[in-house]
Amino acid sequence: MSRLITADEKGVCVIAATPFQDDGKVDLNSIDRLVDFYLGCGVTGMTILGMMGEATKLSEEESRTVTKRFISRIGGKIPVIVGVSNPGTDLLLRFAMDSMEAGAAGVMVAPISTLRTEEQTFKYFASVCEGLGHSVPMVLQDFPLATLVHISVDTINKLIDAFPQLVMLKHEDCPGFNKLTSLRRGSLDGKHRRISILVGNGGLYLPQELARGADGAMTGFGYPEMLVEVTRRFAAGDAAGGEDVFDIYLPLLRHEAQPGIGLALRKEILRRRGAIKSSFVRAPGPRLSRDDLEELEGLVQRLERRLAESPLHLEKIA
Numbered sequence: 270m271s272r273l274i275t276a277d278e279k280g281v282c283v284i285a286a287t288p289f290q291d292d293g294k295v296d297l298n299s300i301d302r303l304v305d306f307y308l309g310c311g312v313t314g315m316t317i318l319g320m321m322g323e324a325t326k327l328s329e330e331e332s333r334t335v336t337k338r339f340i341s342r343i344g345g346k347i348p349v350i351v352g353v354s355n356p357g358t359d360l361l362l363r364f365a366m367d368s369m370e371a372g373a374a375g376v377m378v379a380p381i382s383t384l385r386t387e388e389q390t391f392k393y394f395a396s397v398c399e400g401l402g403h404s405v406p407m408v409l410q411d412f413p414l415a416t417l418v419h420i421s422v423d424t425i426n427k428l429i430d431a432f433p434q435l436v437m438l439k440h441e442d443c444p445g446f447n448k449l450t451s452l453r454r455g456s457l458d459g460k461h462r463r464i465s466i467l468v469g470n471g472g473l474y475l476p477q478e479l480a481r482g483a484d485g486a487m488t489g490f491g492y493p494e495m496l497v498e499v500t501r502r503f504a505a506g507d508a509a510g511g512e513d514v515f516d517i518y519l520p521l522l523r524h525e526a527q528p529g530i531g532l533a534l535r536k537e538i539l540r541r542r543g544a545i546k547s548s549f550v551r552a553p554g555p556r557l558s559r560d561d562l563e564e565l566e567g568l569v570q571r572l573e574r575r576l577a578e579s580p581l582h583l584e585k586i587a
Contacts, residue, residue: 271345274375274406276436278465279504280313281496282350284489286536287322287335288545295331297338299545304342306544310494313485315343316377316408318352320415321489321532326551329360333367340372348374350408350487356381362400375406377439380418387424398432407434408487412441412469422451426461433462439487441469446481453482471526472496476512479503491525491538492518492572498583514583517575521568530555534565541569 285307288299307315317339318324318332327335340349351368353376355361365376378397384390394409401407409428413419419442428435442448449466456463467487468478475486476499485500495518502511515522525534533555536548550556557565576583 271343271348271372271374274314274348274350274408274436274465276462276464278314278348278437278467279484279500281311281485281493281500282314282316282348282467282487283307283310283312283493283496284319284321284469284487285315285317285339286489286532286539286545287318287324287327289547289549289551291547291549293549293551295327295335296546297334299547300335300338301342302546303539303544304339306539306542307493308343308346311497312347312493313497314348314350314374314487315339316350316352316487319377319410320352320379320412321535322352323532323551323554324352324354326554329364332364333371336368336373337371345372350375350377352377352379352410354379354381354410358396358400361397365401365405369405375408375436376401377408377410379410379412379416380420382417384418387421390418390420391424391427394428394435395431398428398434401434403434405434406436407432408437408439409435410439410441412439414441414443422448422455425452426455429462429464435464437465437467439469440466440478440483443470443474446474446477449478449481449483471531472522473526475499476503476508476515479511480508489535490518490522491535491542492521494583495522510581514581517579517581517583518572521572524565524568530557530561533557534561537562537565538569 288296290296351373353365455461468483469488486496499511540548
């Protein structure tokens with residue numbers, strides 16, 4: 270079992286895809302391959318059963334099986350965060366406790382879509398935190414584009430102050446730079462407890478978010494080593510070098526971040542890189558056309574050429 274996550278987490282906690290076979294069954298062997306691939310890319314943590322992990326398309330039994338397989342393969346090398354969001358609080362808490370017993374380092378919770386006011390949002394997360402207890406570290410996922418729930422800086426700070434088990438924010442509000450700055454200012458001024466802030470949105474805004482005070486990324490990309498290298502360079506004070514690395518990957522990153530089809534593109538990239546056997550996406554989900562595949566191939570080849578020509582001495586991951 271790895272250590273529990275804390276408010277001091279930094280680096281890249283990659284959002285893992287959930288591999289399926291071509292017939293749609295969970296592919297346990299590809300989970301092993303995917304874990305080894307992510308570890309080889311240098312990630313410092315892993316989040317499973319997030320939105321890009323197709324969590325809502327798994328049965329309860331499948332979710333538990335997938336969780337145990339990921340945690341077992343990782344073997345305590347890095348912390349594993351399990352997405353446990355569920356419309357039913359009892360089901361959420363039960364899966365959270367099962368995940369912690371299996372060796373998870375913490376759980377991630379997004380707001381339910383029926384929340385309409387800041388008061389309702391605070392009460393919802395308060396009930397979840399109280400149900401989890403102080404011993405279960407929690408990540409609050411703030412992704413209004415998907416959840417349709419907007420959480421203000423004030424409400425996030427109230428939750429931070431009230432519940433010490435809230436140790437991390439997954440920041441995916443967009444536009445969200447000023448929100449990130451405000452949250453960081455609250456801790457820098459000593460008004461609120463400092464927690465870890467990792468950013469999502471496919472890494473599209475990673476350099477600017479790191480400059481605004483983010484501690485790293487919790488997202489996915491078919492080339493996660495880019496996220497690792499950009500974050501490492503910013504942490505070392507080499508923001509310009511981080512921007513230069515980011516620029517090399519940007520065309521493919523932007524292409525993969527397309528709403529609706531992005532998951533299929535990411536899984537196809539992972540398949541091509543040998544990380545998973547099949548790029549199957551469960552229904553409802555996108556299927557790539559021949560034109561889609563040809564476009565992707567062109568972007569991958571372009572990236573490979575730029576990496577080969579780069580003076581930045583980037584390590585290529587097979």
